[in-house]
Amino acid sequence: MSPRKRTDSAALPAPVSPERHAAIHGPLLSWYDRNKRDLPWRRTRDPYAIWLSEVMLQQTQVSTVIPYWERFLARFPTVKALASAPLDDVLSGWKGLGYYSRARNLHRAAQEVVERFGGKLPSTAEELLTLPGFGRYTAGAVASIAFGEEAPIVDGNVARVLSRLFEVEGLPGDRDREATLWALASALVKGQRPGDFNQALMEHGATVCRPESPLCLLCPVRDGCIAFKKGRVDELPPAKVRAAPRKLFLALAVWPHAGTLLFARRADKGLFGGLWELPAVEVEEDTSEAEATERLATTLGAPLTLEGTLDSVRRQLTHRDLTLRLLRVTGDKRPTKSAAFQDLRWCTPQEAEALGMSTAMQRALDAVLGHGVLGGDAAPAKKKTASRPARKAAGR
Ligand code: SF4
Helix, strand or coil, X not given: CCCCCCCCCCCCCCCCCHHHHHHHHHXXXXXXXXXXXXXXXXXXXXXXXXXXXXXXXXXXXXXXXXXXXXXXXXXXXXXXXXXXXXXXXXXXXXXXXXXCHHHHHHHHHHHHHHHHHCCCCCCCHHHHCCCCCCCHHHHHXXXXXXXXXXXXXXXXXXXHHHHHHHCCCCCCCCHHHHHHHHHHHHHHCCCCCHHHHHHHHHHHHHHCCCCCCCCHHHCCCHHHCHHHHHCCCCCCCCCCXXXXXXXXXXXXXXXXXXXXXXXXXXXXXXXXXXXXXXXXXXXXXXXXXHHHHHHHHHHHCCCCEEEEEEEEEEEECCCEEEXXXXXXXXXXXXXXXXXXXXXXXXXXXXXXXXXXXXXXHHHHHHHHHHCCCCCCCCCCCCEECCCCECCCCCCC
């Protein structure tokens, strides 16, 4: 069994007086009852469905999550169904949502729930924290919303609301600030309907106490807001300085053969871990097409001939500015395995639909098919260069 992690800041003194608690807890709950958005996961008591919504919502907007949540639940309606599904099916069901480590952790956690808890999600934040993918936020959210435990949560919305209400200083990520916020959330959640209270805090941050132009005149807890009283609403919390996204260039092998293309499954760790792609290697911005082809040949363990290039595909990820360079290649020796990938497969476009693939790779595949690489009436590859064999094949 994994080691258990702490779920609250018990070492810190309770930072909220009974009067302030009463001035925030009740009014926020009443406001929530009148104003909450009608979201599908708020109509269910199924802990698994609630857990799934919390995982999907971690990096993705509500409006995007709704159809994914409904489809995923229809495909994997219970923890047991999810646990027994092949990982490929789970990743395929996640296709388009991004941050695929969430899907892999969800799958592993479902398997542990079956093995260790008989298929029933444990009901306390402390136990939930022992499962893969459960951090303090997710454990608190599921324990409070699905099981009514007085477990705190702090996400970006809650942090903003509490920073303003209690004038909490410090930059996001600062340890003292985080400890203070968790201590405040722990104190405030005590009382009636802890799950609804946590959702009220988040909802209030998302719709009223917004990052820009908060609607203070409509705020149910304005009288107790220190930032409002002091005119510091625009200062709290201070904006986090974001690093510029790193530029990343990948060369992709577009290798058509008899109505199929070659696909590779990446190693589990790292960017797009465990997902399928047109076989890719990292290159530099100024890497020549010939050199990129050679690197692909080395990675695939098969000599390649460069036949032409297609338009590159650009994709902006949260931390990366991605450019996918599409190299149309061919070769006499068609590989079926490679040490660099978990698996290689020659698939028709229809077969490829069932593969778990990132949105970026899906866009690249769409571009390839749009160019008529597998035949049809789409435009041909942009240019044709003199064929030349790759100089070497790795390990051969
Ligand atoms: Fe947020 Fe304004 Fe309400 Fe304070 S008064 S909690 S800043 S919305």
